[in-house]
Amino acid sequence: MLQSNNPNTKRFLEVAMNDLKQSKIKIKIYKKSIRGIDILDGIDGYFDDDAREIGIYKDHRWLETFVHEYAHFLQWRDGDPTFAAYYKYNYNPLLMIDRWLERKITYDKRVENSFNIIRNNEISCDKMAIKLINKYKLPIQTEKYIKKANFQILFYHCVEKQRTWQVSEIYSNKKLWDCIPKTLRESYVQHVPSKLMRMAIESF
Secondary structure (H helix, E strand, O other): OOOOOOHHHHHHHHHHHHHHHHOOOEEEEEOOOOOOOHHHOOOOEEEEOOOOEEEEEOOOOHHHHHHHHHHHHHHHHHOOHHHHHHHOOOOOHHHHHHHHHOOOOOOOHHHHHHHHHHHHHHHHHHHHHHHHHHHOOOOOOHHHHHHHHHHHHHHHHHHHHHOOOOOHHHHOOHHHHHHOOOOOOHHHHOOOOHHHHHHHHHOO
């Protein structure tokens, strides 16, 4: 179970758990990192609308992870267009990228579109998560969360350019982290400034 002694967190969890219960969404807690298809390796959480399940890796950042995945749930429940985009085409964007990473298919418009769908959905999710953090006054550093959100979009650009899923090195690059903006950059979905992109590729 997800629990907290912080009164603001407790209030948020009560609301979120009730929402999830009404939609018959289960919560799966992982004590070790989440593994599965390559696109999930190194990720701390997920929302699976097919399985009606939220998965959370229970470390010291679990609340931050849960807020993000709960926001994905809200996207699904409320018909957010960036979430609906996953079902707009006759292919699964996550599996399409996974197949491309495994070199089972070549890069084409479907792969390119899949990356755009994911980046669009993630930035929309993070906007919603930031609103939740502020609304419930959760003990999460908003500025740090925003930098992580921008970093994640940058990461997906690196995966697309380098055709590999390398999680550890890029996220431990302090010089790169210091260059990440403190405001949410929706423009990064389509284009990252060339200097920042070069720095990211060098450490990828």
